[in-house]
Amino acid sequence: MTELEKGPRGQRRGRGARERILDASLRLFREQGINNTGMDQLCMAAHVSKRTAYQHFTSKDELVIEYLRRHDPDTMPDVFDRPDLTPRERLLAAFDKPRQVPPQEVTPLCPFIAAAVEITDPHHAARRRAHDYKKSVAVRFAETARQAGATDPEQLGEQLALLLDGASARTRVLGIETLPTAAAIAALLIDNALPAAQPEAVEG
Template identity: 65%
Template structure:
C-alpha cells in the first residue's frame, strides 16, 4: 500500500511549540501568573516564554521587549477593562463605594495577590520610567473614579473622600500581601465610617 503523504503541521515550530494563533494570550496569561507568584524582576523572558510555550522571537514580535509585556500586563488590569468595579447598576453610588472593598477573587489562591500596579512601582525604582508613569496615571484615575462616585453619592467633599478611599484600598492590598491574611474586611469597616462621616443622610438637592 502506498504511503499517504501528510502535510506538516504549520501551526507548530521546529520544537513542537505552537506559534501564531493564541501566542499573545498565552504570553499574557503566563505573565499574570509569574508576575503575581514571583515578581517582575525574578521573571526572566526565557522562563516566561517557556511557560507560555512560545519562542522568544514570538514574544518580541508581539510585545517588542519585556517592558512591553509588563505594560500590557498592567493594561489588562486598568479601569477601562474592569467596568464592574464602579459601574454596577444594581447598587446606589454610596453602596458602590463600599463594594470596591470586597475581597478580590484572586485572593483565594495560595499566593496572596498584591495590586499589580503597586508591585510594579516597588520593582521599578526609576520614577521617570514609562511603567512608573503608567502606575501613577492608574492610581490617579482610581482616586478620580472614587471621587466621581462620592460626588454622585452626595459627599460634602468628594475629592477628599476619593483620596481617602484610594489610600485605604492600597493599604488593604499591601497589608493582605504582607501578612497573607485578608485585610479587606478591616478596610471595609474603616471605609464605612469614612463614608458615613462624609455623606449626609439626606443628599443635597440640586
C-alpha cells in the first residue's frame, strides 16, 4: 500500500487508514447500530476509499469482529486491574459511569449486548465474541469476589454480571442513568456475600 492514499472525495490522506476505519466504527456502531451503518458511511467518516477499506477488512463482518475486540480486549482492565482499589472497591467500580462518556449523556448500551441483539445468526463470529466476552466479565467478577473473601465468589460474580447487563439495557430503554441504583444493589449483594466481621474479644 502506498504511503498516501486518496479518500472518497479525492483528498490525499496519510497513513493510518485502518485506525481511522476502526475509530469510525467505534463511533457510528455505538450511535446508530451495526445494521444501520453501511460501509459507504464508514468510509466517508474515515476518509478512505471503499477499495482501501476492503484492503484492511475483507468484509463488514470482519470489521464488526475487530470493532468488538478493540472496544475492550482485556475485559474492563480500568476496573479490575486497578491497584489503588481494594477488591470490594473494584467490584463496585464496575458500576461507575465509564470515563469516556460525557457527564450529560447516559451510559450507552454495552456494544456486546447490542451486537448480539442485531446479529441473529448464533454461529456468527461476532455473536461468539459477545458470548465469550460476557462469560469473561462474570469470571473477572468472580476472581475479584474471591479476593474480597466472598463465601461463594462464582455466584456473586454471576449476580453482579447480570446486574451490570440489566442496568445497561434499562438505561438504553428508558434513557435515564440506572448505574447508581445498580451500584446500591451491588453493594448489598457484595456485603451479604462477604463473611461477617468477627467481633473483638471483650477484655475482663
